[in-house]
Amino acid sequence: MTQLINTLENCWYLSPPWGKQMPPLTINLLERVYVTTSNSFGYCCGVEWLQDDWNYAVALDNEVVYTSVNQLIGTGKLQPAIDKPVFALGKKVVFRCNRDISKLRIVQGIHQIEDFWTYTVEWVSPELCECDGKLITSGDRRAWVTDTDLARV
Structure with missing residues (x-):
C-alpha cells in the first residue's frame, strides 16, 4: 500500500488536470482583446487552468483583470516587441525548488x-476527500515561479 501511495505522489504532477490532451486556448498570450464587461481593449498577459477551464489575465491600462473567455473578443493581433515565454503551457518541466518529492x-x-x-506549477499534491460519493481535492496547491526555477525535460 505504501508503494502505491508513493507512486501516486510521484505521478500526480504529470497528470494534467485537463485529462490526456490540453484543450486549446481561445485567446492567445499577448493577443489584443476586447473585454465586453468593461468595454475596453487590452492584451492577454496570462492564462491559467482553473476550475476545469482556462482563465485569462488581461492587462487594461494600469490593472490586470481575470476573466473567462466568455467576456473576451479576440482581435487576432499580437502585442509587438514583447519577449515570448521560455516555457509553454502543458510542457513538462523540472521544478528545481522542490527537494522532497518528484521534481x-x-x-x-x-x-x-x-x-x-x-509559470504556474503544482507545489504539493492534493488532499483527497470524498463528498457525496465524488472524489474531490482541497486547498490551493499551485505556485507561481520564474523560468530560473524550472528546467526543460
Missing part, C-alpha cells in the same frame, strides 16, 4: 508580471 511538473499557467514571465 517533474506540468506548466498549468503563464503570466507576465512587469517584464517577467511567471
Whole structure:
C-alpha cells in the first residue's frame, strides 16, 4: 500500500488536470482583446487552468483583470516587441525548488508580471476527500515561479 501511495505522489504532477490532451486556448498570450464587461481593449498577459477551464489575465491600462473567455473578443493581433515565454503551457518541466518529492511538473499557467514571465506549477499534491460519493481535492496547491526555477525535460 505504501508503494502505491508513493507512486501516486510521484505521478500526480504529470497528470494534467485537463485529462490526456490540453484543450486549446481561445485567446492567445499577448493577443489584443476586447473585454465586453468593461468595454475596453487590452492584451492577454496570462492564462491559467482553473476550475476545469482556462482563465485569462488581461492587462487594461494600469490593472490586470481575470476573466473567462466568455467576456473576451479576440482581435487576432499580437502585442509587438514583447519577449515570448521560455516555457509553454502543458510542457513538462523540472521544478528545481522542490527537494522532497518528484521534481517533474506540468506548466498549468503563464503570466507576465512587469517584464517577467511567471509559470504556474503544482507545489504539493492534493488532499483527497470524498463528498457525496465524488472524489474531490482541497486547498490551493499551485505556485507561481520564474523560468530560473524550472528546467526543460
